[in-house]
Amino acid sequence: xxxxxxxxxxxxxxxxxxxxxxxxxxxxxxxxxxxxxxxxxxxxxxxxxxxxxxxxxxxxxxxxxxxxxxxxxxxxxxxxxxxxxxxxxxxxxxxxxxxxxxxxxxxxxxxxxxxxxxxxxxxxxxxxxxxxxxxxxxxxxxxxxxxxxxxxxxxxxxxxxxxxxxxxxxxxxxxxxxxxxxxxxxxxxxxxxxxxxxxxxxxxxxxxxxxxxxxxxxxxxxxxxxxxxxxxxxxxxxxxxxxxxxxxxxxxxxxxxxxxxxxxxxxxxxxxxxxxxxxxxxxxxxxxxxxxxxxxxxxxxxxxxxxxxxxxxxxxxxxxxxxxxxxxxxxxxxxxxxxxxxxxxxxxxxxxxxxxxxxxxxxxxxxxxxxxxxxxxxxxxxxxxxxxxxxxxxxxxxxxxxxxxxxxxxxxxxxxxxxxxxxxxxxxxxxxxxxxxxxxxxxxxxxxxxxxxxxxxxxxxxxxxxxxxxxxxxxxxxxxxxxxxxxxxxxxxxxxxxxxxxxxxxxxxxxxxxxxxxxxxxxxxxxxxxxxxxxxxxxxxxxxxxxxxxxxxxxxxxxxxxxxxxxxxxxxxxxxxxxxxxxxxxxxxxxxxxxxxxxxxxxxxxxxxxxxxxxxxxxxxxxxxxxxxxxxxxxxxxxxxxxxxxxxxxxxxxxxxxxxxxxxxxxxxxxxxxxxxxxxxxxxxxxxxxxxxxxxxxxxxxxxxxxxxxxxxxxxxxxxxxx
Numbered sequence: 001x002x003x004x005x006x007x008x009x010x011x012x013x014x015x016x017x018x019x020x021x022x023x024x025x026x027x028x029x030x031x032x033x034x035x036x037x038x039x040x041x042x043x044x045x046x047x048x049x050x051x052x053x054x055x056x057x058x059x060x061x062x063x064x065x066x067x068x069x070x071x072x073x074x075x076x077x078x079x080x081x082x083x084x085x086x087x088x089x090x091x092x093x094x095x096x097x098x099x100x101x102x103x104x105x106x107x108x109x110x111x112x113x114x115x116x117x118x119x120x121x122x123x124x125x126x127x128x129x130x131x132x133x134x135x136x137x138x139x140x141x142x143x144x145x146x147x148x149x150x151x152x153x154x155x156x157x158x159x160x161x162x163x164x165x166x167x168x169x170x171x172x173x174x175x176x177x178x179x180x181x182x183x184x185x186x187x188x189x190x191x192x193x194x195x196x197x198x199x200x201x202x203x204x205x206x207x208x209x210x211x212x213x214x215x216x217x218x219x220x221x222x223x224x225x226x227x228x229x230x231x232x233x234x235x236x237x238x239x240x241x242x243x244x245x246x247x248x249x250x251x252x253x254x255x256x257x258x259x260x261x262x263x264x265x266x267x268x269x270x271x272x273x274x275x276x277x278x279x280x281x282x283x284x285x286x287x288x289x290x291x292x293x294x295x296x297x298x299x300x301x302x303x304x305x306x307x308x309x310x311x312x313x314x315x316x317x318x319x320x321x322x323x324x325x326x327x328x329x330x331x332x333x334x335x336x337x338x339x340x341x342x343x344x345x346x347x348x349x350x351x352x353x354x355x356x357x358x359x360x361x362x363x364x365x366x367x368x369x370x371x372x373x374x375x376x377x378x379x380x381x382x383x384x385x386x387x388x389x390x391x392x393x394x395x396x397x398x399x400x401x402x403x404x405x406x407x408x409x410x411x412x413x414x415x416x417x418x419x420x421x422x423x424x425x426x427x428x429x430x431x432x433x434x435x436x437x438x439x440x441x442x443x444x445x446x447x448x449x450x451x452x453x454x455x456x457x458x459x460x461x462x463x464x465x466x467x468x469x470x471x472x473x474x475x476x477x478x479x480x481x482x483x484x485x486x487x488x489x490x491x492x493x494x495x496x497x498x499x500x501x502x503x504x505x506x507x508x509x510x511x512x513x514x515x516x517x518x519x520x521x522x523x524x525x526x527x528x529x530x531x532x533x534x535x536x537x538x539x540x541x542x543x544x545x546x547x548x549x550x551x552x553x554x555x556x557x558x559x560x561x562x563x564x565x566x567x568x569x570x571x572x573x574x575x576x577x578x579x580x581x582x583x584x585x586x587x588x589x590x591x592x593x594x595x596x597x598x599x600x601x602x603x604x605x606x607x608x609x610x611x612x613x614x615x616x617x618x619x620x621x622x623x624x625x626x627x628x629x630x631x632x633x634x635x636x637x638x639x640x641x642x643x644x645x646x647x648x649x650x651x652x653x654x655x656x657x658x659x660x661x662x663x664x665x666x667x668x669x670x671x672x673x674x675x676x677x678x679x680x681x682x683x684x685x686x687x688x689x690x691x692x693x694x695x696x697x698x699x700x701x702x703x704x705x706x707x708x709x710x711x712x713x714x715x716x717x718x719x720x721x722x723x
Contacts, residue, residue, distance in 0.1 A: 007055055009025065009035055012036050021035060038070045040067070040068045040104055040120045040121060042120055043066075044119065046110065046118055052064050056109070059071050060107065067130055077107070077120060077442075089165040089191075090102060092437060098421065099158055099184055101124045103119060104440070125178035125180060125185040132178060135174055136174055137174045137208075144248075146248035149220070150473050152220070155184060158186075160234065162189075166191055166195075172204050176188065198227045205220070220244070226240065249399060249400040250388040250397040250398060253540060254400055254540065255538075256295040256538060256539070258537075260275045260534035261278065261516065262278065265530050266523050266527050271311060272304070272305075272314055273302050273303065273530040274314035274318045274376075275532040276298065276534070277295075296382060299318055300533075301410070302409075302484040302532070304377070305372075309363075310375075310376070312362070316359055317376045321351070321355055321380060344384065353463075354462070355378075356457045359457055359458025363459075375456035376408070377457070379405070379410040380404070380406075381412060381536070384402070387399070401471060401474075403469060403471050403472075404472070405469050406425075407467045408455065408457075409427065413483075415505075416476065416477075416478045417505050420493065427454050428450065429451070429454060430450040431444075479538070481535050483531070484530065486530050487518055487526070489526050489529070505537075511537050514535060518535075
């Protein structure tokens with residue numbers, strides 16, 4: 001089908017002398033630029049009638065009904081001056097882009113005045129061969145019980161945001177629900193002819209329950225019955241489904257290996273990036289035994305504020321966050337009942353605000369205003385090892401819950417053998433303008449301030465902070481990649497993930513080598529910024545998880561090379577104190593910020609009391625606020641007492657040459673122009689909080705839906721399911 005096209009695919013390099021290329025090539029024959037194969041889903045009845053093989057508007061190849069390929073990806077598509085109301089749900093739902101498509105442009109079909117305008121969608125569930133991913137009905141019977149429940153849980157999480165936009169009917173059409181591995185994706189958004197209710201969703205689910213795995217059929221049947229009751233609210237329904245999901249996930253084995261590195265980059269003299277864990281953290285954990293967060297917690301922070309504090313803000317965020325998460329895990333371990341996702345999310349929100357206020361207090365102490373204030377981005381992943389009761393005769397196990405906290409433009413990706421999913425949405429002007437319904441995403445990239453940050457930790461009071469917190473279930477093998485924009489700029493991860501991710505998952509490359517390769521790639525392809533990368537290999541294996549016995553855990557034993565992750569009965573209640581940052585790594589102005597003569601105590605944040613056992617978290621917030629940097633400026637001189645029931649955490653090989661010393665970009669500052677964008681003045685449309693970041697000037701990334709490579713036509717086969 002595809003090989004029958006004689007039309008050329010054009011090179012995206014506008015300066016290329018010979019842009020025409022034979023369809024199926026991966027690189028331009030003239031300039032070796034990667035060719036972009038951007039497949040689009042076309043919305044409108046008129047598009048259904050266009051036969052395959054036709055060329056529309058001298059640029060769109062019709063691959064199949066409603067599937068078009070843009071042969072001139074460097075040219076902007078047609079967009080009306082006033083965006084129509086019918087596409088507003090797509091724009092407002094941009095934060096849900098992991099599941100929902102995006103508007104690419106418009107195209108007229110037919111002759112005027114009877115021409116019909118259709119909508120072109122990108123970020124759609126179409127693979128690199130121009131074929132739709134399977135519908136949930138097609139993939140249902142071949143999925144595990146855990147994945148079947150996980151798909152339903154994702155659909156339920158989409159119910160509220162889609163209902164708010166009047167497009168919840170999109171979840172009632174099984175053919176519109178496509179699955180790519182663990183991820184549920186919508187083909188398009190439907191307004192429908194009526195306002196759907198949970199009862200309608202329950203009717204759709206009942207058809208799926210008939211062929212669900214036997215071990216969950218009874219419970220899912222009961223949940224469908226609950227959905228048909230008018231008195232059943234969404235929160236109660238979500239709790240029922242969540243309990244079933246955690247029970248199924250807890251039956252799966254889980255092994256974690258983590259490697260983290262940071263590098264100054266070839267063009268910077270100061271590293272404002274910080275990440276956790278690094279080789280130094282592994283070494284400290286082995287010698288002192290005080291760090292119990294590896295491998296559960298990973299972080300990347302990109303400091304903003306230049307040499308006057310960016311590196312301080314990022315390191316302060318990492319160390320303060322470690323202490324708070326240590327305390328949170330200790331409190332959760334003492335709870336008899338599972339902590340629900342809404343409660344965990346609320347706690348993580350408050351933790352982010354406490355850390356924000358610690359950095360903000362230092363800005364206030366130094367009299368820093370507006371663009372002088374230091375701050376930092378944050379992308380943090382917490383593998384929350386809660387215990388789940390599988391049955392009366394089976395012990396509890398790890399719940400496989402993964403929480404992501406994101407502020408700024410540092411990113412998180414999930415890489416499987418056959419796909420790369422970007423899990424986070426940047427807090428920048430481009431994303432904000434799309435979400436507000438002002439313009440399409442590619443249009444926002446034409447703005448000079450497109451990459452300016454709209455929020456960062458520490459630049460304003462915590463009451464104004466809106467961290468994005470998501471929750472996932474780890475039920476397949478893959479890599480969780482956290483990185484600063486030194487790597488993510490210009491879509492390097494999306495374009496080159498196949499060179500490293502599958503190699504690690506297939507055992508052909510070590511995780512350490514992959515992280516080093518990502519650092520080198522960032523330095524070679526971007527190079528103008530610091531780069532930090534923290535990768536976690538989440539390995540699923542047929543091995544039965546070995547649960548630690550309290551008596552055994554108290555005895556000194558060597559940690560296994562690849563250990564199962566399971567939550568110990570308790571964690572140390574004492575707060576983790578970190579060592580002082582080597583003064584050689586800090587500028588003189590940063591030392592003044594870090595070691596002020598008269599510390600100023602910031603306002604403490606009052607936290608809601610969600611459970612009696614979580615009172616220490618509020619107390620910790622007061623301690624952080626009053627002491628400002630007291631938690632992490634002092635070196636830990638005396639060893640912490642070890643709890644009798646604490647098993648050794650899974651050991652991850654510490655990279656010997658892994659931590660490449662470096663600072664973070666003098667870029668993407670919150671309210672502070674980065675060196676790469678110092679000459680830029682924000683657009684009048686930007687809010688005063690916008691923070692220009694390096695990518696604002698360098699280049700606009702290619703759309704994420706564009707594959708880096710496409711196989712030759714004769715090799716056309718659908719990509720295997722990662723089940």
